Amino acid sequence: MSTEWVRNRRLRQTPSMRRLVREVRLSREQLIYPLFVVPGAKVRDPIPSMPGIDHFSCDTVLEEVREIVDLGLQAVLVFGEPEVKDAEGSAAWSADAPVQRAVSAIKEHFPDLVVITDVCLCAYTLSGHCGVVEGERILNDPTLPLLAQTALSHVRAGADIVAPSDMMDGHVAAIRAALDDAGFSQTPILGYSAKYASAFYGPFREAEDSTPAFGDRRSYQMDPGNLREALREVQADIDEGADMVMVKPALAYLDVVRAVSEKTTVPVVAYNVSGEYAMIKAAAAQGWIDERQSVCEVLTAVIRAGAQAIISYHAKDVARWMDAGQWE
Numbered sequence: 001m002s003t004e005w006v007r008n009r010r011l012r013q014t015p016s017m018r019r020l021v022r023e024v025r026l027s028r029e030q031l032i033y034p035l036f037v038v039p040g041a042k043v044r045d046p047i048p049s050m051p052g053i054d055h056f057s058c059d060t061v062l063e064e065v066r067e068i069v070d071l072g073l074q075a076v077l078v079f080g081e082p083e084v085k086d087a088e089g090s091a092a093w094s095a096d097a098p099v100q101r102a103v104s105a106i107k108e109h110f111p112d113l114v115v116i117t118d119v120c121l122c123a124y125t126l127s128g129h130c131g132v133v134e135g136e137r138i139l140n141d142p143t144l145p146l147l148a149q150t151a152l153s154h155v156r157a158g159a160d161i162v163a164p165s166d167m168m169d170g171h172v173a174a175i176r177a178a179l180d181d182a183g184f185s186q187t188p189i190l191g192y193s194a195k196y197a198s199a200f201y202g203p204f205r206e207a208e209d210s211t212p213a214f215g216d217r218r219s220y221q222m223d224p225g226n227l228r229e230a231l232r233e234v235q236a237d238i239d240e241g242a243d244m245v246m247v248k249p250a251l252a253y254l255d256v257v258r259a260v261s262e263k264t265t266v267p268v269v270a271y272n273v274s275g276e277y278a279m280i281k282a283a284a285a286q287g288w289i290d291e292r293q294s295v296c297e298v299l300t301a302v303i304r305a306g307a308q309a310i311i312s313y314h315a316k317d318v319a320r321w322m323d324a325g326q327w328e
């Protein structure tokens, strides 16, 4: 009996045949691993809401980076916490704060690793907001020079790429001008361009002690209902000189990743954020989902949506699974 319909299952019969016709695949070169550095020495403290992720001091972080490099990962995103917070967040641009010290130590020992730094004030300000506060308002323009100083201090410490996550208007322009003036015209900027006001940042804020002391971040981060606005945010960052743009979070915003990848020609990075990580870890710990397959599915979907790279807390696990031949 001959049939006229298509037999799509023919190419799904064996693992190798399926691999042969796979349209997108994740490689470890696409992964960026976040690192959290804190004051002190010999610190390696687990972050309870993010199982498997630790706080490091500037000495122990080198052991962690050794492991990252040995796993074949080639990029990290560094976050820091200060010794003391103040109204302006001045530790953010201090040359001897944990981020700056960690970055210079990492670059000294691992010059080939791409070191990206998160540029923001929320972990450094008493308000826990990403900008200068007046009453209950978050001020845009007075925040810009502070972000520019922060970015410059990261680059002076050796950062390869700076990534402003504050969502202030004009932030990329301010940082670009400061870097150019200081002779760093070759240092790329990765804009956290379409960053939504999301509940999925919860575990991260616990880790960074950066929960806003009052209100929320909705006056500067984006409304989850908006897609066209994301394109406007992305275009603004590109016009100001962003070399790469980011969509964040990833999983609930795959349509945004897709739209941004189609409407722009710069590299698109997606941030698989702390809450997305915590959900998989928690469900896997209960035995409710298979962790490896879930991670594979999620990260593959982000690449399929059009991202060139993914910031993910799963990166080390993925590299280990790949090494063990357990990554489909």
Ligand code: PBG
Residues within 6 Å of the ligand: 118, 120, 122, 130, 165, 166, 200, 201, 202, 203, 204, 205, 217, 272, 273, 274, 275
């Ligand atoms: C700082 C910043 C945040 C994240 C990255 N940079 C938190 C926030 O905006 O509240 C979240 C990352 C994550 O959840 O993994 N502004």
